[in-house]
Amino acid sequence: MRVRGIISLLFLISVLLEFNVVYSYTRPPPRKNIFTPLSDDDDASSPQQVRVSQVGKDRMRISWFTIYPTPATVQYGLTPSANSFNATGVIDSYHYMFYYSGPVHNVIVGPLKPNTVYYYRMGDCTKVYNFKTPPSHFPIKFAVVGDLGQTEYTKTTLQHISDPGYDMLLLAGDLSYADTIQEQWESFGRLIEPLASQRPWMVTTGDHDIEKITFFHRRSFTAYNTRWLMPFNESGSNSNQYYSFEVAGVHIIMLGSYTDFDSNSNQYKWLQGDLNKVDRKNTPWLVVMFHAPWYNSNTLHQGEYASVEMKAILEDMLYKARVDIVISAHIHAYERFTRVYKEKANKCGPVYITIGDGGNRDDFNPYFMDPPPDISFFRERSFGHGTLEVTNATHALWTWIRNHDDKPVTTESLWLTSLSSDSACNGN
Ligand SMILES: [Fe+2]
Structure with a gap:
């Protein structure tokens, strides 16, 4: 009996590995949108919506809002007294239609030690926060999410x-699913602060981050650009919509699906230059992230310009650069493709992953094409998130974790090998 059980288990594993899988987890009904108010302990001078992001090799940008103007200064250090170092930054603000933001503070701190906890306090506030810097070498663990809302x-x-x-x-x-409602950005900033003030959050734009009112207002990223300043200057980009950075042996490129990407565009030229500068000896892993997926077997969002045209223009470039993984969102369901190039399985192409199901208000996208394309290896109608644990220069573990009601359940986990270590894919 025991032998038969083991054989059955092995058979089940082999089925899951060899064939395209759709899990039919039936999620409970949608849950309501929430608004995260200012804490009772906070006043108009208190830092709120605090978050950190990586800038260059060994610096972090600390960003926060206040209602009344306060100094753009940070004290920080290795102990909870947070008084070893001082840094001064800049204050920005923006308005959109009838909304006027409070002061947005951005202060860059560093140089910092890798994999180290720093304590910090902002302006005149006595409350002490802390963050941990990323490691400078493998291993490193990324949390990966899209369409968070x-x-x-x-x-x-x-x-x-x-x-x-x-x-x-x-x-x-x-990010916030603000859809031009600026107070939603504030609420989102307060919702994520417990996490985003402790670890760097690196983001790119989606369609719900755009301000656009038909006939009245052309497309802009006014709120995103002011609130979510990313290290574009440091990577030679002239736009907050596309940039790159390196961390612990991984070169990560963030692109803008809703920013010009044609062959005459600044984004196209910048991407070309950035890929040329990647040294796979220093960063064996190459990951690209943008919002609208190029490969998608969900019935929703088929044929959209941001997906179809961007793929037609940029796929060759990513393939020739031997990009390891392409991560997108937009579809409110999980899907993982094998290595792909021009619609076909190709061992030198990127693994494509769609993970636009962090928890937004639009509910999930339940319908997949049937039968699935043979390049699509795993599909699941659920909310959740992924993790990418890069253990060394050659191997990384990708894991998809479903929100099974309120429990985290891993339903796909696979080891990936970097194309930089695949001699058959180099020199082409
Ligand atoms: Fe989207």
Whole structure:
């Protein structure tokens, strides 16, 4: 009996590995949108919406809002007294239609030691926060999420990300689901602060991050650009919509699906230059993230310009650069493709992953094409998040963690090998 049980288990594993899989987890009904108010302990001078992001090799940008103007200064150090170092930054603000933001503070601190906890306090506030810097060498663990929004599902996802810990969070667009309602950006900033003030969050834009009112207002990223300043200057980009950075042997490129990408565009030229500068000896792993997926077998969002045209223009470039993984969002369901190039399995192409199901208010996208394309290896109709644990120069573990009601359940986990170590894919 025991032998038969083992054989059955091996058969089940082999089926899951060899064939395209759709899990039919039936999720409970949608949960309501939530608004995260200012804490009772906070006043108009208190830092709120605090978060950190990586800048260059060994610096972090600390960003926060206040209602009344306060100094753009940070005291920080290795002990809770947080008084070893001082840094001064800049204050920005913006308005959109009838909304006027409070002061946005951005202060860069460093140089910092890798994999180290720093304590910090902002302006005149006595409250002490802390963050941990990412490691400078493998291993490193990324939490990966898209279309986060701010619902009860979002809270579940954030809990599942927070509990086991991570070094850096990558968000593939559609952050707050503000859709021009600026107070939603504030609420989102307060919702994520417990996590985002402790680990660097690196993000790119999605369609719900755009301000656009038909006939009245052309497309802009006014709120995103002021609130979510990313290290574009440091990577030679002239736009906050696309940039790159390196961390612990991984070169990560963030692109803008809703920013010009044609062959005459600044984004196209910058991407070309950035890929040419990648040294796979220093950064064996090459990861690209943008919002609208190029490969998608969900019935929703088929044929969209941001997906189809961007793929037509940029796929060759990513393939020739031997990009290891492409992560997108937008579809509110999980899907993982094999290595792909021009619609076919190709051992030198990137693994494509869609993970636009962090917990947004639009509910999930339940319908997949049937039968699935043979390049699509795993599909699941659920909210959740992923983790990418890069253990060394050659191997990384990708894991998809479903929000099974309120429990984190791993339903796909696979080891990936970097193309930089695959001699058959180099020199082409
Ligand atoms: Fe989207």
